[in-house]
Amino acid sequence: xxxxxxxxxVRNYTEVTSDVLTNTVINVFITNIENRIDRAIDGDYQRRxxxxxxxxxxxxxxxxxxxxxxxxxxxxxxxxxxxxRVWLQQRDTTFMDEYSVERSTTDTNFTGEPKYWANWDxxxxxxxxxxNQVYTxxxxxxxxxxxxxxxxxxxxxxxxxxxxxxxxxLYGTLAETFSYLKNTQDMxxxxxxxxxxxxxxxxxxMGRKRRDEYVDGVLRLPLxxxxxxxx
Numbered sequence: 001x002x003x004x005x006x007x008x009x010v011r012n013y014t015e016v017t018s019d020v021l022t023n024t025v026i027n028v029f030i031t032n033i034e035n036r037i038d039r040a041i042d043g044d045y046q047r048r049x050x051x052x053x054x055x056x057x058x059x060x061x062x063x064x065x066x067x068x069x070x071x072x073x074x075x076x077x078x079x080x081x082x083x084x085r086v087w088l089q090q091r092d093t094t095f096m097d098e099y100s101v102e103r104s105t106t107d108t109n110f111t112g113e114p115k116y117w118a119n120w121d122x123x124x125x126x127x128x129x130x131x132n133q134v135y136t137x138x139x140x141x142x143x144x145x146x147x148x149x150x151x152x153x154x155x156x157x158x159x160x161x162x163x164x165x166x167x168x169x170l171y172g173t174l175a176e177t178f179s180y181l182k183n184t185q186d187m188x189x190x191x192x193x194x195x196x197x198x199x200x201x202x203x204x205x206m207g208r209k210r211r212d213e214y215v216d217g218v219l220r221l222p223l224x225x226x227x228x229x230x231x
Contacts, residue, residue, distance in 0.1 A: 007023060043160075071141070110130070168198050
């Protein structure tokens with residue numbers, strides 16, 4: 001389902017013309033639902049991998065670069081000059097501050113090979129100890145997926161979501177639309193359909209796609225045993 005088809009479907013389902021449901025109005029609903037889906041589902045289409053470098057004597061690692069917008073890191077790995085790789089441990093910023101303060105009281109020039117990372121703000125991670133040299137950093141992270149061409153700067157007529165889970169996008173947009181139209185009954189109906197289709201999508205993205213049949217076995221549905229005695 002492409003962007004134009006979604007607009008047409010919304011107007012057909014609601015039986016409301018573009019005089020009321022303009023593109024601008026529906027664009028808001030689409031964006032709202034894309035955001036809800038992004039936060040509810042850890043889909044593979046959101047996952048990215050990047051290699052960057054830290055700066056010597058700077059505890060902060062700039063993560064503002066990804067085109068889709070950095071959302072959160074899943075794992076951070078340090079690569080040494082001999083290609084040895086070390087997973088950094090995630091901590092919160094209070095731990096990082098306490099760690100740095102305690103070490104700096106005994107060593108005023110305290111730097112070293114980073115062991116920990118933490119979320120600092122929307123565009124920076126924090127490393128501790130403060131890097132004593134330039135290190136290669138490999139990062140597994142999530143970014144905001146490509147948006148449907150909805151007037152918010154995107155020109156995409158289709159996305160992974162609209163191609164692979166069009167019913168999730170459609171039902172969610174319809175729920176938003178009926179809420180706007182003050183039609184509570186249909187809003188509740190399509191919100192229920194949205195939740196059901198979202199759950200199925202989650203089972204695919206976060207369940208079946210992350211199973212190994214060799215390790216976990218083939219998925220099976222339990223069958224009710226029939227009493228041979230007819231009781």
